[in-house]
Amino acid sequence: xxxxxxxxxxxxxxxxxxxxxxxxxxxxxxxxxxxxxxxxxxxxxxxxxxxxxxxxxxxxxxxxxxxxxxxxxxxxxxxxxxxxxxxxxxxxxxxxxxxxxxxxxxxxxxxxxxxxxxxxxxxxxxxxxxxxxxxxxxxxxxxxxxxxxxxxxxxxxxxxxxxxxxxxxxxxxxxxxxxxxxxxxxxxxxxxxxxxxxxxxxxxxxxxxxxxxxxxxxxxxxxxxxxxxxxxxxxxxxxxxxxxxxxxxxxxxxxxxxxxxxxxxxxxxxxxxxxxxxxxxxxxxxxx
Numbered sequence: 338x339x340x341x342x343x344x345x346x347x348x349x350x351x352x353x354x355x356x357x358x359x360x361x362x363x364x365x366x367x368x369x370x371x372x373x374x375x376x377x378x379x380x381x382x383x384x385x386x387x388x389x390x391x392x393x394x395x396x397x398x399x400x401x402x403x404x405x406x407x408x409x410x411x412x413x414x415x416x417x418x419x420x421x422x423x424x425x426x427x428x429x430x431x432x433x434x435x436x437x438x439x440x441x442x443x444x445x446x447x448x449x450x451x452x453x454x455x456x457x458x459x460x461x462x463x464x465x466x467x468x469x470x471x472x473x474x475x476x477x478x479x480x481x482x483x484x485x486x487x488x489x490x491x492x493x494x495x496x497x498x499x500x501x502x503x504x505x506x507x508x509x510x511x512x513x514x515x516x517x518x519x520x521x522x523x524x525x526x527x528x529x530x531x532x533x534x535x536x537x538x539x540x541x542x543x544x545x546x547x548x549x550x551x552x553x554x555x556x557x558x559x560x561x562x563x564x565x566x567x568x569x570x571x572x573x574x575x576x577x578x579x580x581x582x583x584x585x586x587x588x589x590x591x592x593x594x595x596x597x598x599x600x601x602x603x604x605x606x607x608x609x610x611x612x613x614x615x616x617x618x619x620x621x622x623x624x625x
Contacts (some may be wrong), residue, residue: 338405340469341413341434342512344379345548345570354551354565354621357381358614359417359575361388363400364607365582370404370412372614378622380410380614381435381571383417386424398432415473417573425455425472429462435471437515441478445505448476452509473550476505477517499540506545513571515550516541518564533560535567542568561620574617581609 339347348355356373360366360382373380384397392400401414416428416436425436438455440448452474459470477497497516506514518541519534533551542549548570561572585606589596596602618624 338409338411339379341379341381341471342469344411348379349548349570351623352566353623354561354569354572355379355381356614356618356621357383357415357417357550357571357573358578358617359383359385359388359573360578361391362603364603365578365610366400366404368578368607368610369614370408370410372611372618373412374408374410375615376618376622376624378618379413380618381413381415383415383573383575385417386419389416389428394427394431402432418475422451422454422458426458429459429470432468434469435473435513437473437475439475439515441475441517445476445501448474449505449508452505452511456510456512471512473513473515474505474509474511475515475552476501477515496534496537497541499537499544502541503544506547511547513548513550514541514545515552518551533564535560535563538564538567538569558620562623565621565623572617572621574613577613577617578610581613582606585609 344355355378358365358369358380360369361384366382369380369382382401384392384394389397397414401412404410405412413434414432416425416433418437418439419425419428420439422438425438428436436455436459438452440451443451452472455474456472459472462468463470496518502514502516516537518537538549549568550571550573551564551569552573564572583606585608586602589602589605593601
């Protein structure tokens with residue numbers, strides 16, 4: 338089976354993107370894995386700090402390893418949005434395939450310093466263990482938290498400049514970059530979705546060989562193909578999965594208020610998540 342870096346290179350050459358989907362329980366993980374197996378495409382599953390607590394750091398590693406080996410599918414585990422070197426280190430030590438250090442709220446200098454520390458530690462462990470550990474860094478504001486929003490986060494109009502992106506990657510030596518290109522975490526409850534700045538993606542991709550990552554994959558479907566063509570290699574989705582899972586459980590319990598067996602309502606909720614993942618993976622893999 339190829340490594341994540343190899344799958345990213347293949348996706349880039351074929352003008353496709355790998356889907357990244359977060360999970361916080363086993364039903365969510367199985368939903369993502371079933372969708373990837375059905376379509377025969379690689380997939381990245383992620384736990385941000387809160388989700389990592391819910392699942393357990395070592396448990397997440399063990400579960401993904403079992404699925405990868407028993408189902409024989411290319412599934413990779415990412416530590417999504419960790420805000421300290423200690424948090425990143427814990428995930429690397431536990432066996433995660435990739436990590437994200439998010440220092441976007443810090444000054445450029447502070448962000449570079451901690452990002453570089455994370456990269457250097459990942460390289461050290463990779464060399465000692467023979468594992469491939471990729472590090473993603475983030476520069477530019479895209480808001481916080483995968484949730485339904487009443488309005489677009491303040492400050493979203495500030496996009497990452499190509500010059501700033503290049504300087505950041507040169508100084509950190511990271512493997513992947515998540516820039517701010519009009520995207521944001523979460524999704525709007527109502528109203529027009531914001532459009533991605535495709536020209537900025539093109540300009541950043543033109544001056545770095547690093548895979549580019551789009552956080553906030555709940556935007557306009559029409560933008561995804563253009564973003565991938567421009568240089569996006571990974572697209573994150575979380576809020577739509579949470580909405581599908583929770584909404585299905587609410588509907589089921591409204592219709593069956595006396596039901597107390599969790600699998601009776603988490604089962605349909607997992608299938609609802611799977612449907613979302615299938616739809617997204619088809620778009621990212623250019624199947625439709």
